Amino acid sequence: MERARQANSAGRKAAPVSDHHTLPVHEVVLLLETDITKGLGPGQVSRRRSQFGANMLPRSKRGGMWRKLLRQFNNPLVYVLLAAAAVTGVLGEYLDSGVILAVVLVNTLIGFVQETRAEAALDALHSLVRTAAVVLRDGQRQEIPSEDLVPGDLVLLEAGDKVPADLRLVRLSGLRVDESALTGESEAVSKDEVVLPVGTPVADRRNMVYSGTLVTAGTGEGIVVAIGGETELGEIHRLMGAVQTVATPLTRKLARFSSTLTVAILALAALAFAAGVVRGQQPAETFTAAVALAVGAIPEGLPAAVTVTLAIGVRRMARRRAVVRRLPVVETLGSTTVICSDKTGTFTENQMTVRALWTPSASYDVSGSGYGPAGRISAAGKGAPEGAAVEPESTQDAALYWSLLAGGACNDAKIVLDGQLWQAQGDPTEAAMLVVAGKGGIDVAEFLAANPRRGTLPFTSERQYMATLHSPALPGQGGTVLVKGAVERVLELCGTQLDPSGRPAPIRRQEVLEAVHGLTRTGLRVLATAMMHLPKDAGPLAEEVLEGRLTLTGLQAMLDPPRNAAAASVRACHDAGVGVKMITGDHVGTALSIADAVGLRTSGEGSRALTGSLLDAIPEHQLPDAVEQTNVFARVSPEQKLRLIGALQSRGHVVAMTGDGVNDAPALRQADVGVSMGRSGTEAAKEAADIVLTDDDFATIEAAVEEGRNVFDNLTKFIVWTLPTNMGEGLVILVAILIGGTLPILPTQILWINMTTAVALGLMLAFEPKEPGIMSRPPRKPDRPLLTWVLTVRIILVSVLLVAGTWWIFELELAGGASLAEARTAAVNLFVAVELFYLFSCRSLTRPAWRVGVFANPWIVLGVVLQMAGQLAITYSPLMNGLFHTAPINLKPGCGSSASRCLPPWLLPWTSASGEQASRRSRGDAASGPLGPVCGRENGLRWAT
Numbered sequence: 010m011e012r013a014r015q016a017n018s019a020g021r022k023a024a025p026v027s028d029h030h031t032l033p034v035h036e037v038v039l040l041l042e043t044d045i046t047k048g049l050g051p052g053q054v055s056r057r058r059s060q061f062g063a064n065m066l067p068r069s070k071r072g073g074m075w076r077k078l079l080r081q082f083n084n085p086l087v088y089v090l091l092a093a094a095a096v097t098g099v100l101g102e103y104l105d106s107g108v109i110l111a112v113v114l115v116n117t118l119i120g121f122v123q124e125t126r127a128e129a130a131l132d133a134l135h136s137l138v139r140t141a142a143v144v145l146r147d148g149q150r151q152e153i154p155s156e157d158l159v160p161g162d163l164v165l166l167e168a169g170d171k172v173p174a175d176l177r178l179v180r181l182s183g184l185r186v187d188e189s190a191l192t193g194e195s196e197a198v199s200k201d202e203v204v205l206p207v208g209t210p211v212a213d214r215r216n217m218v219y220s221g222t223l224v225t226a227g228t229g230e231g232i233v234v235a236i237g238g239e240t241e242l243g244e245i246h247r248l249m250g251a252v253q254t255v256a257t258p259l260t261r262k263l264a265r266f267s268s269t270l271t272v273a274i275l276a277l278a279a280l281a282f283a284a285g286v287v288r289g290q291q292p293a294e295t296f297t298a299a300v301a302l303a304v305g306a307i308p309e310g311l312p313a314a315v316t317v318t319l320a321i322g323v324r325r326m327a328r329r330r331a332v333v334r335r336l337p338v339v340e341t342l343g344s345t346t347v348i349c350s351d352k353t354g355t356f357t358e359n360q361m362t363v364r365a366l367w368t369p370s371a372s373y374d375v376s377g378s379g380y381g382p383a384g385r386i387s388a389a390g391k392g393a394p395e396g397a398a399v400e401p402e403s404t405q406d407a408a409l410y411w412s413l414l415a416g417g418a419c420n421d422a423k424i425v426l427d428g429q430l431w432q433a434q435g436d437p438t439e440a441a442m443l444v445v446a447g448k449g450g451i452d453v454a455e456f457l458a459a460n461p462r463r464g465t466l467p468f469t470s471e472r473q474y475m476a477t478l479h480s481p482a483l484p485g486q487g488g489t490v491l492v493k494g495a496v497e498r499v500l501e502l503c504g505t506q507l508d509p510s511g512r513p514a515p516i517r518r519q520e521v522l523e524a525v526h527g528l529t530r531t532g533l534r535v536l537a538t539a540m541m542h543l544p545k546d547a548g549p550l551a552e553e554v555l556e557g558r559l560t561l562t563g564l565q566a567m568l569d570p571p572r573n574a575a576a577a578s579v580r581a582c583h584d585a586g587v588g589v590k591m592i593t594g595d596h597v598g599t600a601l602s603i604a605d606a607v608g609l610r611t612s613g614e615g616s617r618a619l620t621g622s623l624l625d626a627i628p629e630h631q632l633p634d635a636v637e638q639t640n641v642f643a644r645v646s647p648e649q650k651l652r653l654i655g656a657l658q659s660r661g662h663v664v665a666m667t668g669d670g671v672n673d674a675p676a677l678r679q680a681d682v683g684v685s686m687g688r689s690g691t692e693a694a695k696e697a698a699d700i701v702l703t704d705d706d707f708a709t710i711e712a713a714v715e716e717g718r719n720v721f722d723n724l725t726k727f728i729v730w731t732l733p734t735n736m737g738e739g740l741v742i743l744v745a746i747l748i749g750g751t752l753p754i755l756p757t758q759i760l761w762i763n764m765t766t767a768v769a770l771g772l773m774l775a776f777e778p779k780e781p782g783i784m785s786r787p788p789r790k791p792d793r794p795l796l797t798w799v800l801t802v803r804i805i806l807v808s809v810l811l812v813a814g815t816w817w818i819f820e821l822e823l824a825g826g827a828s829l830a831e832a833r834t835a836a837v838n839l840f841v842a843v844e845l846f847y848l849f850s851c852r853s854l855t856r857p858a859w860r861v862g863v864f865a866n867p868w869i870v871l872g873v874v875l876q877m878a879g880q881l882a883i884t885y886s887p888l889m890n891g892l893f894h895t896a897p898i899n900l901k902p903g904c905g906s907s908a909s910r911c912l913p914p915w916l917l918p919w920t921s922a923s924g925e926q927a928s929r930r931s932r933g934d935a936a937s938g939p940l941g942p943v944c945g946r947e948n949g950l951r952w953a954t
């Protein structure tokens with residue numbers, strides 16, 4: 010009573026989550042005011058929805074944001090900069106200290122924004138893979154988005170489902186659940202309805218199932234007792250703070266690379282500082298120069314660029330209907346060497362239409378297309394619709410009647426009229442069989458009303474058939490068993506075949522197999538049907554009951570046309586050096602025929618196709634050879650898929666594998682790229698997959714491989730662009746320290762170059778479109794380093810060019826009578842100009858810069874414009890001149906050092922060259938600058954203005 014009061018009064022916490030396992034079902038029903046046979050009514054649902062909200066895990070709280078912001082400070086470069094700011098502050102150079110701090114702040118904010126955006130992009134992906142739940146509401150079975158579940162809903166579960174909320178089980182049959190997501194226990198647990206004592210730990214609550222766990226076998230029904238953040242999963246989510254990271258092996262490798270580099274550069278900077286001091290240079294100035302060296306040489310933009318490039322790749326893939334669930338896979342995709350794909354729905358449309366029927370005494374054609382009722386059954390060869398329509402009950406062929414009935418009644422699909430279009434709900438194979446039963450005049454609903462279903466052996470890929478028991482009497486009273494399934498499997502169970510008069514006769518297997526061969530040769534998918542009568546005391550429906558006792562009634566052959574784009578995609582994969590293999594549960598004849606239609610290579614050294622049973626007969630050491638040389642595998646079970654992947658991986662292949670069933674999960678995990686089907690896949694398969702295809706199409710896998718390659722290209726481009734920049738900056742300063750000369754670029758100016766060019770120029774490379782011919786080169790070897798020696802030489806050359814150019818312009822300006830500030834400004838501008846031109850060279854790693862369309866990547870154009878505006882500002886704006894110790898420079902030779910004589914008149918009001926005072930400042934010969942007195946070059950290392 011006390012419990013019930015709590016339950017009805019306290020919002021989302023209404024049903025004390027931890028208590029439901031201690032209550033008998035009827036109390037839970039009372040508590041949650043629901044109905045165990047009809048579920049909730051529409052009014053109850055909408056009321057509870059507004060009271061309890063959506064069934065979603067809460068988004069990360071603001072605390073997460075602060076943590077993320079603070080994380081940005083945890084970076085060696087920031088430490089170096091903070092140290093530099095402190096030292097310059099202590100030295101009284103407050104302006105410089107302020108500039109450095111501002112740069113730290115801006116850098117942090119940029120990092121924060123980038124990380125937030127990348128995470129938001131990934132978050133958005135989750136909503137693309139929506140989880141559905143099947144509920145009973147108002148007596149109607151409905152499929153709804155799991156967000157719409159409310160407490161009290163009656164949820165129906167079957168193998169492959171992801172449990173959408175915390176449920177108290179009310180009915181179940183052989184229900185087993187994988188709770189590893191919650192308890193870490195990898196073995197699936199059996200469930201039952203018994204009431205449990207108070208204090209039973211979550212892992213032992215057999216009468217409950219929890220949100221986020223997976224049903225591996227059986228069926229069940231449960232009442233929703235907790236949703237969203239109130240579920241056990243929500244609790245864990247809250248405890249962990251649910252921080253989504255964007256780390257992948259590559260980002261980790263690069264982060265390691267940058268930190269090693271950082272340590273090396275810091276050591277070098279320390280050495281340079283020591284060398285400078287030993288040689289008698291001013292410690293304070295040498296320290297600042299050493300900081301400039303460190304700041305310049307550390308490639309601080311690298312981790313951010315990697316994250317952004319990956320996030321952009323993931324977004325592009327989502328646009329092409331491949332939703333990435335695990336980020337590291339984006340890298341792996343680019344190295345994929347073999348794609349193992351199933352057939353139904355991936356290479357084919359999964360739009361089934363029964364075209365031919367066979368019974369032990371006759372063959373029939375079926376007319377009509379799609380799932381519409383229009384169409385007829387006529388004797389084979391006579392042609393429909395001219396041929397006489399068959400009305401099974403009035404014809405002499407009883408086997409046809411029983412075959413159509415088995416197809417229609419041993420069936421969970423539905424056909425609905427959606428506008429003008431007849432649509433299949435449920436398994437397309439079953440929908441096709443339901444339609445043909447209608448074309449044959451069978452009233453399935455009438456049969457079911459008179460002979461309700463008393464038992465079911467559901468279809469699974471292992472069982473390969475489905476059986477239902479129907480009887481007009483009470484359960485356990487015998488009746489009729491109807492079966493449909495894979496031909497080989499059903500034949501194993503049959504001892505007889507039905508003759509036209511409806512009497513069992515000895516089965517003629519050879520004849521049946523010949524008929525199957527004839528039908529599959531044209532690419533039709535063939536299922537067999539069978540039946541048996543059970544005596545009154547036969548007990549419940551079980552596999553053993555059927556062994557050898559079924560009577561074959563016929564074959565149904567359906568057309569599932571190959572997808573339009575499949576052949577082109579297979580060709581593209583072959584051009585890209587990626588092998589394509591079909592691994593299907595279907596008959597070998599059907600598989601081969603579709604394989605030929607989509608252009609899979611089925612001739613050559615290996616056998617044309619291997620079936621699951623042949624695979625089992627191949628010794629382990631010969632398997633890799635056999636698997637490598639064969640492209641079609643038929644009647645393969647999920648366990649055999651695991652063997653296939655292992656064999657390919659042992660040959661160094663990087664394997665992408667598709668799967669949709671609950672038992673495909675291990676294979677999807679074992680594959681380098683696990684791909685599951687968004688439409689037809691079970692939740693278990695989606696959960697195990699790295700990528701979910703929202704359209705189930707093979708072409709999408711090919712598109713994902715292409716995008717994966719592009720991500721790698723763009724990352725390489727960024728690295729090839731950024732490393733010379735950093736090396737160049739570091740070397741410019743190192744040379745200055747070593748020769749004891751004046752710094753041609755000041756630390757704050759280096760900061761300017763680094764921060765602006767990385768964002769405005771470098772990051773824009775992440776948006777580069779695909780290189781032409783990206784799919785006509787072989788896959789990247791997974792162990793190949795990011796930088797080949799050609800690229801390394803290129804990086805060194807550009808670094809040297811940058812150093813030489815910077816020193817050259819600096820010396821030239823000084824020799825021409827320019828002030829230090831002017832000479833440095835020229836050096837900064839030259840440095841940025843070289844980077845800018847080099848950016849264009851990095852846009853393609855295979856083509857010369859002029860062959861890449863300038864506007865192919867509009868972001869680059871925007872970045873260049875922004876960077877140029879920034880350079881104008883730092884050169885000519887008095888404020889920036891003051892902050893960065895720069896000065897307006899002359900654009901024409903022979904102008905002398907006063908910009909006022911050289912600049913176009915419209916620029917003058919914006920420059921510091923408009924007045925006498927500014928002119929003096931621009932020369933850098935003011936009596937004192939923000940960092941102390943003016944120094945001559947001959948006095949050794951100087952970085953003051």
Ligand SMILES: Nc1ncnc2c1ncn2[C@@H]1O[C@H](COP(=O)(O)OP(=O)(O)OP(=O)(O)O)[C@@H](O)[C@H]1O
Pocket residue numbers: 351352353354436438439468469470473474475493494495496535536592593594595596
């Ligand atoms: N709903 C069903 N009821 C009974 N038998 C079925 C059903 N669906 C498929 N089958 C039979 O079981 C076989 C294996 O099915 P499975 O789902 O493993 O693979 P598939 O659908 O043929 O092809 P793929 O593996 O390419 O998706 C099918 O070829 C078919 O003969």
